[in-house]
Amino acid sequence: MSRKALCIAHLYPDLLNLYADRGNITVLRRRLEWRGYDVDVVRVTHGEVPDFSRYHLVLLGGGSDREQAIVADKLRGCKAEFQSAVQDGLPVLAICGGYQLLGEFYQLPSGEKVPGLALVDMVTEAMPDAPRLIGNIAVWSEEVGVIVGFENHGGRTRHGHRPLGRVLHGHGNDGVSGEEGLRHLRIWGTYVHGPLLPKNPALADAVLRDALAYAHLPDELEPLDDRLEREARAAFAALRMADVAPMLRSEAGSP
Amino acid sequence: MLGIWIGKLILWILMLRGRDATSLPGKVALRIAPGLLRRFGGRVKRVIAVTGTNGKTTTTSLLASMVAETEPVVTNHKGANLAQGIATAFLRACSWTGRLRANTAVLEIDEATLPVVARDLPIGVIVVTNVFRDQLDRYGELDGTLAKLLDGIRQTQATLVLNGDDPLCRYLGLRSSRKVLYYGMRRETARSPRREQMRDGQFCLMCGQPLRYDGFWYGQLGLYRCEGCDFVRPHPLYQGELQGGFLRFSEEGLPALMLDLPAAGLYNAYNVLAAVSAARALGLPSAAIHGGLRAYRPPEGRMQRFDLEAPVTLHLIKNPTGCDSVLDAVVSDARAKLLVIGVNDLAADGRDVSWLWDADFELLVEDARLTCVIATGLRAYDMALRLKYAGFPESRIRLEPDLIAALKEGISSSAAAGAAMHALVTYTLLHPAARWLSERRDQLEPQGALYRTSVS
Numbered sequence: 087m088s089r090k091a092l093c094i095a096h097l098y099p100d101l102l103n104l105y106a107d108r109g110n111i112t113v114l115r116r117r118l119e120w121r122g123y124d125v126d127v128v129r130v131t132h133g134e135v136p137d138f139s140r141y142h143l144v145l146l147g148g149g150s151d152r153e154q155a156i157v158a159d160k161l162r163g164c165k166a167e168f169q170s171a172v173q174d175g176l177p178v179l180a181i182c183g184g185y186q187l188l189g190e191f192y193q194l195p196s197g198e199k200v201p202g203l204a205l206v207d208m209v210t211e212a213m214p215d216a217p218r219l220i221g222n223i224a225v226w227s228e229e230v231g232v233i234v235g236f237e238n239h240g241g242r243t244r245h246g247h248r249p250l251g252r253v254l255h256g257h258g259n260d261g262v263s264g265e266e267g268l269r270h271l272r273i274w275g276t277y278v279h280g281p282l283l284p285k286n287p288a289l290a291d292a293v294l295r296d297a298l299a300y301a302h303l304p305d306e307l308e309p310l311d312d313r314l315e316r317e318a319r320a321a322f323a324a325l326r327m328a329d330v331a332p333m334l335r336s337e338a339g340s341p
Numbered sequence: 342m343l344g345i346w347i348g349k350l351i352l353w354i355l356m357l358r359g360r361d362a363t364s365l366p367g368k369v370a371l372r373i374a375p376g377l378l379r380r381f382g383g384r385v386k387r388v389i390a391v392t393g394t395n396g397k398t399t400t401t402s403l404l405a406s407m408v409a410e411t412e413p414v415v416t417n418h419k420g421a422n423l424a425q426g427i428a429t430a431f432l433r434a435c436s437w438t439g440r441l442r443a444n445t446a447v448l449e450i451d452e453a454t455l456p457v458v459a460r461d462l463p464i465g466v467i468v469v470t471n472v473f474r475d476q477l478d479r480y481g482e483l484d485g486t487l488a489k490l491l492d493g494i495r496q497t498q499a500t501l502v503l504n505g506d507d508p509l510c511r512y513l514g515l516r517s518s519r520k521v522l523y524y525g526m527r528r529e530t531a532r533s534p535r536r537e538q539m540r541d542g543q544f545c546l547m548c549g550q551p552l553r554y555d556g557f558w559y560g561q562l563g564l565y566r567c568e569g570c571d572f573v574r575p576h577p578l579y580q581g582e583l584q585g586g587f588l589r590f591s592e593e594g595l596p597a598l599m600l601d602l603p604a605a606g607l608y609n610a611y612n613v614l615a616a617v618s619a620a621r622a623l624g625l626p627s628a629a630i631h632g633g634l635r636a637y638r639p640p641e642g643r644m645q646r647f648d649l650e651a652p653v654t655l656h657l658i659k660n661p662t663g664c665d666s667v668l669d670a671v672v673s674d675a676r677a678k679l680l681v682i683g684v685n686d687l688a689a690d691g692r693d694v695s696w697l698w699d700a701d702f703e704l705l706v707e708d709a710r711l712t713c714v715i716a717t718g719l720r721a722y723d724m725a726l727r728l729k730y731a732g733f734p735e736s737r738i739r740l741e742p743d744l745i746a747a748l749k750e751g752i753s754s755s756a757a758a759g760a761a762m763h764a765l766v767t768y769t770l771l772h773p774a775a776r777w778l779s780e781r782r783d784q785l786e787p788q789g790a791l792y793r794t795s796v797s
Binding site for chain 2: 100101103105106108109112113116132133152153155156221222236238279280281284285314315317318321322325326
């Protein structure tokens with residue numbers, strides 16, 4: 087196995103840190119380390135300029151409206167580099183506020199439009215009198231199975247790409263379409279946090295396989311002992327989302 | 342009147358049955374008489390409101406204890422800080438005809454509740470302890486919490502007593518156009534950060550530029566200044582400095598006070614500083630300040646101790662910054678130890694448990710004296726998973742979703758190993774844990790009950 091380290095960039099953890107994205111980084115790092123890979127996590131903070139040629143995976147987390155506007159402003163300064171890396175296959179995991187940033191704009195309840203990066207064909211609008219979409223969520227993805235977590239967003243998102251999956255329980259992109267998240271190139275966009283990855287190990291591994299392929303590292307991931315993860319998914323669904331519990335119960339029983 | 346009677350009746354029945362009624366009587370009374378708070382508000386001369394993310398309950402109890410040295414006081418002791426909890430505090434203090442003996446109320450008020458009740462109460466002083474991330478699903482995001490606080494403050498003419506070391510409090514001070522008195526730790530005692538911690542509001546709320554820190558106390562509390570405008574930590578009127586087990590409190594032109602600290606840790610020192618600053622703002626004499634500190638008993642879950650088969654300490658955890666302070670206290674306990682960590686996800690706990698991943702549970706991995714962790718509560722599995730990814734060996738994590746079973750198992754394992762036990766639980770597990778631990782203590786020493794001097 088090559089000893090080249092997989093390089094994960096956590097963009098602006100000092101700004102986009104609303105929903106424990108530190109947990110997502112921890113999960114990505116551990117699941118690589120347990121399989122013998124070397125991992126290099128780069129925290130790109132507000133004073134630094136990201137170097138997209140170095141990264142094999144970019145994580146964009148959620149922030150408050152104010153902080154998101156600051157990040158959008160910063161990233162527009164290196165938009166061309168980001169865009170060409172993404173076109174080239176750079177995997178991006180974008181959650182909540184980070185997800186909204188990938189689109190053309192995010193319209194605040196006041197009507198003000200915060201321009202995004204336009205990496206994808208997508209817009210997000212927050213209506214002044216529409217309620218926030220808050221609560222537990224489960225999504226069915228063809229690629230990775232059931233994704234569980236928590237969502238909390240005021241914005242309604244529409245886009246012209248594949249969704250990450252269909253909503254089984256909760257609201258998703260806009261609360262009406264039944265779609266959640268976005269898949270395009272190697273972009274994984276979603277409103278699901280909780281954080282996203284600890285209780286969704288199949289999703290974590292899918293994102294890692296993308297990153298390893300992009301880094302030209304061996305991407306045959308050996309299975310890990312995910313018993314606790316499966317039990318946690320099943321227990322969470324049994325407690326809070328009875329409608330999807332049977333799907334996860336059968337999964338927890340599997341070896 | 343009917344509301345008061347019914348509320349008092351429920352209170353009386355619950356007390357007869359040995360229940361601790363902190364919210365239900367007020368909830369029912371408010372449903373029958375929605376104007377109840379306004380009525381009580383009209384019967385007291387002044388209300389001191391204590392709000393903020395962490396330390397509200399302790400600060401409220403400390404301040405109420407100081408005021409009680411000089412006059413009768415109405416207060417909501419046990420952290421019941423929503424409208425129904427406030428109504429219950431008044432119901433508890435009033436006669437069957439609704440009369441109050443006290444002229445002053447010291448009330449802990451939830452950040453989101455402040456704007457709802459601000460007009461009904463003659464709030465003369467508002468203390469804001471700090472603004473950290475807490476229960477995002479209830480409040481939306483942090484900026485929303487600030488907006489609610491500001492909205493509440495602006496509905497009053499209150500003097501503000503604010504933590505000047507917290508940039509978010511400073512923002513409230515600047516934006517409120519009210520008279521503001523700041524407290525803070527002595528400048529020279531700030532330190533450089535030890536490890537990566539959560540820091541909210543690292544950007545100037547006035548202009549959006551980054552904040553520069555010359556030193557920190559904890560969380561985002563520190564010596565901040567904006568790189569882009571003149572937003573800067575104010576020079577505090579009331580200053581605190583930890584000296585041994587005491588807090589040296591100083592105010593220019595007055596002799597310094599050496600204050601007893603009822604509990605260890607910097608965050609407790611901040612609570613004492615907040616309470617004493619408010620006491621000074623109210624004009625309380627130093628005898629009342631000292632007396633109030635001596636009379637104070639830590640409320641449920643603020644490092645409450647129980648001597649059972651093994652020594653047990655009960656802690657409340659509810660957000661990353663508060664949890665980190667508790668974890669700090671746990672790992673600095675030099676004894677061999679076992680942990681029970683209980684996580685629920687009911688409304689009062691926060692339905693989103695993602696905050697567990699912002700808290701520094703990695704600290705536990707480095708603690709060689711920690712033998713085992715029992716995860717419990719509705720979200721026991723999420724807690725276990727958090728520990729697994731922190732690097733804590735899975736073989737030393739036990740799962741017992743039932744709280745009482747987990748406490749029993751923890752105590753017997755601790756007793757067998759000669760270890761101490763720390764129980765860290767979220768809000769809705771706190772009362773059941775405290776009640777069970779107290780009952781256990783009473784069973785163990787029934788003959789001692791007559792002679793015990795203090796009952797908490």
